[in-house]
Amino acid sequence: MTLLQLENLSVTLRNRRVLSDVSVSVAAGEVVGLIGRNGVGKTTLMRAALGLIPASGHSSLAAMTPNARAKAVAWMPQTREIAWPVSVEDLVALGRLPHDDRARGPVEAALRHMALEPLRNRRATNLSGGEQARALIARALAQETPLLMADEPIAGLDPEHQIATMEVFADIAAAGRGVMLTLHDIALAARHCTRLIVLSENSVLADGAPSDVLTEGTLARAFSITAYHAQSDDGPVFQPLRRVT
Amino acid sequence: MTKALALLFALVLVLAIGSLSIGPANLPFADSIRALLAGGDGPLTLVMREIRLPRMLLAVMIGGTLGLAGAAMQGYLRNPLAEPGLLGVSGCAALGAVLAIQTGLSAAFSLALPLSALAGAVIAVLILLVLTGPRGETLTLILGGIAISAIAGALTSLVLNLSPNPFAANEIIFWMMGSLADRSMLHVWLAMPFMIVGLALLAGVGRGLDALTLGEDAAAAMGFDLRMLRLRIVLGTACVVGAGTAVAGSIGFIGLVVPHLLRGTVGGRPGPLLWVSALGGAAMLLSADIAVRLIAPGRDLKLGVLTALVGAPFFLHLVWRSRRQRA
Numbered sequence: 001m002t003l004l005q006l007e008n009l010s011v012t013l014r015n016r017r018v019l020s021d022v023s024v025s026v027a028a029g030e031v032v033g034l035i036g037r038n039g040v041g042k043t044t045l046m047r048a049a050l051g052l053i054p055a056s057g058h059s060s061l062a063a064m065t066p067n068a069r070a071k072a073v074a075w076m077p078q079t080r081e082i083a084w085p086v087s088v089e090d091l092v093a094l095g096r097l098p099h100d101d102r103a104r105g106p107v108e109a110a111l112r113h114m115a116l117e118p119l120r121n122r123r124a125t126n127l128s129g130g131e132q133a134r135a136l137i138a139r140a141l142a143q144e145t146p147l148l149m150a151d152e153p154i155a156g157l158d159p160e161h162q163i164a165t166m167e168v169f170a171d172i173a174a175a176g177r178g179v180m181l182t183l184h185d186i187a188l189a190a191r192h193c194t195r196l197i198v199l200s201e202n203s204v205l206a207d208g209a210p211s212d213v214l215t216e217g218t219l220a221r222a223f224s225i226t227a228y229h230a231q232s233d234d235g236p237v238f239q240p241l242r243r244v245t
Numbered sequence: 246m247t248k249a250l251a252l253l254f255a256l257v258l259v260l261a262i263g264s265l266s267i268g269p270a271n272l273p274f275a276d277s278i279r280a281l282l283a284g285g286d287g288p289l290t291l292v293m294r295e296i297r298l299p300r301m302l303l304a305v306m307i308g309g310t311l312g313l314a315g316a317a318m319q320g321y322l323r324n325p326l327a328e329p330g331l332l333g334v335s336g337c338a339a340l341g342a343v344l345a346i347q348t349g350l351s352a353a354f355s356l357a358l359p360l361s362a363l364a365g366a367v368i369a370v371l372i373l374l375v376l377t378g379p380r381g382e383t384l385t386l387i388l389g390g391i392a393i394s395a396i397a398g399a400l401t402s403l404v405l406n407l408s409p410n411p412f413a414a415n416e417i418i419f420w421m422m423g424s425l426a427d428r429s430m431l432h433v434w435l436a437m438p439f440m441i442v443g444l445a446l447l448a449g450v451g452r453g454l455d456a457l458t459l460g461e462d463a464a465a466a467m468g469f470d471l472r473m474l475r476l477r478i479v480l481g482t483a484c485v486v487g488a489g490t491a492v493a494g495s496i497g498f499i500g501l502v503v504p505h506l507l508r509g510t511v512g513g514r515p516g517p518l519l520w521v522s523a524l525g526g527a528a529m530l531l532s533a534d535i536a537v538r539l540i541a542p543g544r545d546l547k548l549g550v551l552t553a554l555v556g557a558p559f560f561l562h563l564v565w566r567s568r569r570q571r572a
Contacts, residue, residue: 050466070468081460083323084513097456098467123513139459143467 001028002060003147003178004049004073009057011041011048018044020202021057026147026180031166031173033189033210034182036199036222042182043078043151045199050075050149061147070098074143078151078182080136085123088116088135095142110141113168130157137165141172148172150181154188166192186227190214190238198222211236220244249510253524257305260531264301265293267538299430304534305527306433306440307425307493310485312526313519315500317447320454320515321478322383325508328501332386333393334369334483338490340397340404341365343417347404358420359435359491366487369393373479379472383461386475423494423549425534436488443484446477451516458515496549498556499526505563 004026011019018041026032034042048055050073051062061069074095082091093107111117114134119127124135133153140148148169154162166188169179173194183189189196190210198206198213200222206213214236219227228239265281266274270292281293314329321327329335345351345361376389401421408414453474456464465471489496503525504518511517530548533555537546 047462052462052465066465066468066470070466073466075463075466077460077462079460079462081323081458081463083458083460084508084515086458086513090512090514091458094455094459097452097469100452136459 001146002026003028004149004180005058005060006045006049007058009045009048009055009059011044011053011055013044013053017202019048019055022199022204024197024204024207026178028146028176028178029173030195031169031179031181031193033193033196034180034199035184035186035189035196036205040199041202042199046075046149046151046180046182067098070143070145072145073147073149074140074145076136076140076148076150076153078155080129080132082124082132082136085125087121088124088127088138089120091124091135092116092138092142095139095144098143106142106144110138113141113171114138115164130161133157134161134165137168141168145177147178147180150179152182152184154181154183154185162188163192186214186219186223186240187238190236191234214238249507249521250524253507253521253528256528257524257531260528260535261301261305264304264531264535265297267535268292268297269542295429296427299428299433300425300534301531302433303425303428303436303493304530306436307489307496308499308530309523309527310440310443310489311496311499312503312522312524312529313444313447314482314485315526316504316515316518316522317450317454317478318482318500319504320450320457320518321475322387323457323460325505326501329482329486330394330495330497330500332369332373332390332479332482332486333397334366334373334486335490335495336394336397336401337365337369338362338487339365339421339495340401341368342420342491342494343401343404346417346420347408347413349413356431356435359432362491363439363487365397366483366490369397370480370483370487373483377475383475386479419547420494421549422547423496423552424545424547425493426545428492432492436492439484439488443481443488446481446484447519450474450477450481451519454515454519494547494549496530496552498552498560499529502556502560502563503529505560 002025007023009019009022022045034045036042047053049059049061051059061073064072092110096103111120114137116135116138119131124132127135137153154165157165170192173179193210195208196210196213197204198218205222206218219225224244225240226242226244228241230237266277272289277289277293280289281298284290311329318327318329318331319325341364342358342362345358350357350361372393373389377385405414405417453469456467456469461471504522507521507525508518511521533548533551537548537551540546
């Protein structure tokens with residue numbers, strides 16, 4: 001089942017073309033990684049897909065009414081804002097706002113999934129950065145949407161929690177939901193995403209399985225780097241090596 | 246949270262009765278309440294219904310809406326330093342009132358002052374809405390409000406500066422300090438419609454403010470129309486602050502301090518904070534208005550002076566405490 005369909009999406013911000021004719025999709029069961037240089041338009045792509053900024057072309061999510069969209073997709077912006085000293089439990093429960101219910105089940109499940117039960121009564125503003133990131137992911141999980149879109153959800157996490165978070169996304173996908181995320185760690189992207197979309201020069205350079213996408217040519221064009229590539233028992237290993245000039 | 250609401254409601258009720266029973270005419274409590282409820286021709290009924298009742302009602306209305314608007318502004322701007330006066334509405338309302346005193350309009354007919362203040366408030370809101378436009382970024386709203394406040398303050402000073410009549414200048418200064426003394430039911434009826442409209446606008450913003458805890462992008466993606474939310478808060482705050490300033494002058498610190506004080510009772514959530522702040526604001530202004538009558542019965546101590554005098558050091562204490570918590 002397709003959860004997100006973008007057709008010829010183009011975005012112009014302040015007279016600058018940021019995205020040109022992007023056509024991609026996300027289906028149930030997928031963890032789709034969106035990678036590319038800083039400023040290539042990854043965040044813009046997600047925000048335009050969500051209808052948060054004006055765009056030309058078609059986005060299946062932007063076409064929905066705000067209420068229907070809030071039940072179709074949960075969005076985790078890159079800025080991990082927690083404005084008030086609410087408890088972790090109350091923070092996660094904010095995910096129920098679009099449903100306008102106080103259902104405890106999804107909140108408890110989300111707390112459990114992100115191993116936040118011991119922290120449930122702590123003030124979210126007093127948590128470490130990594131704990132806050134986990135609480136915000138739990139908030140998005142509690143929204144119980146078919147699709148989860150996250151902008152750099154693992155930036156700033158320690159290696160264990162980076163892997164743990166990617167595993168949570170894999171779990172969600174295995175349960176029939178879909179995940180689209182941006183990330184900069186090519187190694188983790190190769191290892192944990194079922195599909196990668198590489199953005200370069202305002203458009204899609206490559207879209208496919210990690211091992212098909214992360215070729216020497218694509219890495220050179222998209223990132224100006226070379227990478228060491230090997231196959232381990234746990235899956236593909238990518239280690240960026242040096243810049244190509 | 247329901248416990249906090251119930252306690253605050255009880256507190257407001259007790260203070261309201263207290264407010265009714267205090268005044269220069271030393272009336273027996275039971276008699277005065279009976280006169281208020283049952284009526285009659287005596288002077289007791291007149292004192293209760295025409296002097297003390299409007300004073301109590303205005304304290305509840307103005308204090309309550311200042312607390313509510315303060316909580317809404319802080320929630321919307323996600324900043325604990327925000328307060329209802331930030332929009333420049335109270336400054337422009339004060340300017341309108343000052344002009345009414347200066348030109349002698351207020352001496353000619355008594356409602357000229359509040360009506361002129363309301364006109365000032367409306368002008369402030371119109372400028373603010375034109376300035377922020379349909380997109381209306383938060384920063385534009387704050388900076389616009391600060392600019393409007395500054396202009397209103399400068400013009401108020403200019404009026405005082407050029408005032409040929411020292412008595413008018415004196416009256417202006419005293420009016421600006423804020424007071425609930427000598428207000429009639431006419432003032433209550435004048436402020437009431439604006440207060441009700443403001444209350445209706447602010448009543449529906451709780452869920453949106455809760456969502457804004459996660460930032461504007463996350464709230465918008467959760468289906469909340471932030472433009473509508475902002476419009477409701479700006480117009481609602483303008484209604485209640487404009488009406489409050491028009492009938493009572495400038496009363497500071499309630500909208501800033503009350504939400505701070507009560508944030509802990511609702512676990513920091515901005516939505517539930519609205520209603521406890523409304524009750525808290527009513528309780529605070531009732532207490533202050535009782536205090537000015539008890540502390541200096543003959544001296545007409547101004548309400549705004551007392552709220553600032555008590556509010557500011559208290560605020561300092563909160564800053565001190567939160568500084569230690571962060572350390």
